[in-house]
Amino acid sequence: MVFKLRSPAIAPSGHIPAKYTCDGSDLSPPLRWTDPPLNTQSFALIVDDHDASGGATVHWLLYGVAGSLRELPEGVPTRDTVENIGTQGTNGFGKVGYGGPCPPPGPSHHYFFRLYALDAPVELPPRTAKVDVLRTIHGHVLGRAELMGRYSRKEPSDRPEGVGDHAPALMAELAIPSLPTALNSAMYLIGELTNDEAGTRVLAEINLRFARIEEIISDVRFNRQQDGWGISKPRSLQLVDEHMGMLDLLMAESRSRPEPLKRLEVARAALSFHRKRIERE
Numbered sequence: 001m002v003f004k005l006r007s008p009a010i011a012p013s014g015h016i017p018a019k020y021t022c023d024g025s026d027l028s029p030p031l032r033w034t035d036p037p038l039n040t041q042s043f044a045l046i047v048d049d050h051d052a053s054g055g056a057t058v059h060w061l062l063y064g065v066a067g068s069l070r071e072l073p074e075g076v077p078t079r080d081t082v083e084n085i086g087t088q089g090t091n092g093f094g095k096v097g098y099g100g101p102c103p104p105p106g107p108s109h110h111y112f113f114r115l116y117a118l119d120a121p122v123e124l125p126p127r128t129a130k131v132d133v134l135r136t137i138h139g140h141v142l143g144r145a146e147l148m149g150r151y152s153r154k155e156p157s158d159r160p161e162g163v164g165d166h167a168p169a170l171m172a173e174l175a176i177p178s179l180p181t182a183l184n185s186a187m188y189l190i191g192e193l194t195n196d197e198a199g200t201r202v203l204a205e206i207n208l209r210f211a212r213i214e215e216i217i218s219d220v221r222f223n224r225q226q227d228g229w230g231i232s233k234p235r236s237l238q239l240v241d242e243h244m245g246m247l248d249l250l251m252a253e254s255r256s257r258p259e260p261l262k263r264l265e266v267a268r269a270a271l272s273f274h275r276k277r278i279e280r281e
Contacts, residue, residue: 001034005031006033007031007149016029022180034070047060061133063089087126089126089129092188094210124136182271185270194206241275
């Protein structure tokens with residue numbers, strides 16, 4: 001028998017539905033596996049994108065999964081430890097748990113879900129990085145099962161179905177992603193380009209802005225729980241400004257590199273559009 005990893009939502013080498021990406025609900029997909037090697041004591045799951053321009057971007061790290069488990073439900077909560085499932089590491093966006101595909105517009109990216117069967121339990125703290133997970137499981141891998149899915153996003157110049165040559169203004173409007181998608185895309189790009197390229201000063205400033213974003217998000221969640229409020233206009237503007245500030249820092253660092261600079265400019269333009277829209281409301 002062969003150790004296999006499958007998903008009822010993603011066919012092998014198939015398209016990843018939008019609900020499992022930054023363009024949808026950003027839920028982790030359901031996964032199932034069969035016939036792990038004998039003497040498997042635990043599992044570790046690593047999901048990454050090897051088409052990212054800055055090198056493999058980590059989308060999910062899950063370890064300490066019991067050897068008796070044979071599936072993961074859809075939408076594993078994004079917290080340090082999930083009861084009856086396992087412990088989660090830090091993904092390429094600097095967050096805990098699953099972060100769905102959010103590639104730049106263009107060709108499909110390939111997302112590899114790799115499940116490692118281990119001969120011992122993995123005892124690592126939450127928020128462990130991929131390199132440390134791999135170092136810990138080295139020498140303990142009994143087998144590996146893999147599932148690959150693809151996801152792509154349209155180029156801004158792509159014509160949506162049903163839009164004719166007479167509607168360039170409509171085309172321009174439809175090319176702008178929603179605000180949540182624009183924010184997620186910016187965060188994906190920031191995480192990708194700060195892996196190795198950014199200098200110490202830039203990293204310090206980006207970390208400071210990350211902390212402020214976390215404060216905003218925490219405050220919004222608290223208000224919703226207490227009073228049922230949505231995010232206020234000042235908070236919306238602050239959230240957009242923090243993301244734009246990080247993009248500006250990376251743009252200054254990328255002046256000599258046309259490809260990442262273009263992607264940063266596209267991401268910033270989308271946020272700038274939404275900032276003006278919010279100000280008008």
